[in-house]
Amino acid sequence: MKLNIRVRLSTMMFLEFFVWSAWYVTMGTYLGSNLGASDQEISLAFTTQSIGAIIAPFLVGLIADRYFPAQRILGIIHLIGAWLMYQLYQSEDFATFFPLILGYMILFMPTLALVNSISFNQMNNPEKEFSVVRVWGTIGWIAAGFLISAFAWDSKAGLESGMLKNTWLMASYLSLALGIFSMTLPNTPPRAGRADKFKLSEAIGLDALSLLKDKNFAIFFLSSILICIPLAFYYQNASPFLTEIGVENSTGKMAIGQMSEVLFMLALPIFFSRFGVKKTLIVAMLAWAFRYLFFALGDAESGVWLLLIGIALHGVCYDFFFVTGQIYTDAHAGEKYKSSAQGLITLATYGVGMLIGFWIAGMISDFYSDMHGNHQWKSIWLIPSGISVLVLLFFMTLFRDDKIKH
Incomplete structure (x- = not known):
């Protein structure tokens, strides 16, 4: 080029x-x-x-x-x-x-x-x-x-x-x-x-639904939808949270997440080839649970370092799960369903998964707020952390490690 x-x-x-x-x-x-x-x-x-x-x-x-x-x-x-x-x-x-x-x-x-x-x-x-x-x-x-x-x-x-x-x-x-x-x-x-x-079925990935007959892929597919629920909490609540508790230059600090995304994108091929699909996805879900735990425990003063670590974990959360998932889907689908399978995963995660996640995040945030708009952020962040742990346990129990076929 x-x-x-x-x-x-x-x-x-x-x-x-x-x-x-x-x-x-x-x-x-x-x-x-x-x-x-x-x-x-x-x-x-x-x-x-x-x-x-x-x-x-x-x-x-x-x-x-x-x-x-x-x-x-x-x-x-x-x-x-x-x-x-x-x-x-x-x-x-x-x-x-x-x-x-x-x-x-x-x-x-x-x-x-x-x-x-x-x-x-x-x-x-x-x-x-x-x-x-x-x-x-x-x-x-x-x-x-x-x-x-x-x-x-x-x-x-x-x-x-x-x-x-x-x-x-x-x-x-x-x-x-x-x-x-x-x-x-x-x-x-x-x-x-x-x-x-x-072909509508091809455009939105319905042609690839036959892949769900494979139990392992079905477990990964469902885990992908479920993990988007805690992801929605981050997109919706991180900026209001940091602003409300008094973190200065919060938007600039949130950009640390994208910086880590670049670094972990470079590290992913090495980690993936050494540890395989299952362990890479497990690390990603663990990172999700810890990031929200750090948000729950951190504050704008002595605990600001916990918030910064939580933001920096974005690279692990996003790259290790979604990019690994795209690679796994591509390899699992084969030539016949390559495009349809990626479309199906995108529709399931950014469409269905995050739609559910944003709805739950809004409901939880509203429940833990007072009439003045102040939030009980510790309680709010512990919920997506707990959801991440549940998804992790579900995945670890039922997903068997898959070898990528080249």
Whole structure:
């Protein structure tokens, strides 16, 4: 791949994940402090990600794969997204906010597949070349977090003055830039002809349901759905939690999680080849249980180190479970169900699993809060820690170690 192409694809990835991180990390804090949203309303806002993940295969399969080049669809979506982000910036109550964020996420979630498609189309050796491009997405996510904390939008003074709403304006400007930039990306023509029949079962992975006849894969599949319940607690509650207990520059500190993601991504191949699928997944679930335990025991003063360790464990939690799971699914599915199996796992985790997780997290947060919006965070965090332990015990008991077939 030519240097010019690599730079353009890396820039695309940087902007894609910068735009997402610019508002997603702090949305829970923003809704509570700026719009006075309840915990259940905040939960409802986060479920739009799951709704978008469920609808994404339809949009990609019906439109991007059949009628228009992927880079043009990406550009149009981000141009519309820029307008929606600006409308969100101007929202003054949750009733106005929710339909806008729902519309945005239905459009945005398919772009995660589009940027991958555009990248793979330019690569001769994706196994070696893709990670070099994709890592710039993680850097973009980190950069947005650092910038928000550098501007002190997430500080106590920033929250009191309502400055956190500027995250939506920043996301709007960057989405506009990415929309325009996308039109200059290398051409990625539709993969399917207009006359080719669209198969819904293939788009959302239903073709791969036959894989669940294998008990081992069925245990992994169910564990993947269940572990997304505690994952949802982190996405929904981490920023409001850190802000409420008085951790300064909380968004920048949360970017430590993405830094660890880069490091553990590099460590994963070594760990995976040495210890195998089962032990790698067990380590990931153990890390989930410990991260929430650290959150329950930590505080903004002498216990801040526990919070930072909990954030840093994100790399182990995410990479060791989801990336390992993708590798295991790919190897288990075989040539016939490779695409369908990945679609099924994505639908099950980001769709069904996190949809359930956001609902439970909202209900638990609401139960452990008072009329002034203060939370009993220790009780809240012990629940996803306990769920992680239960999922771990279920997995350890029933899953037998599987050898990856090359």
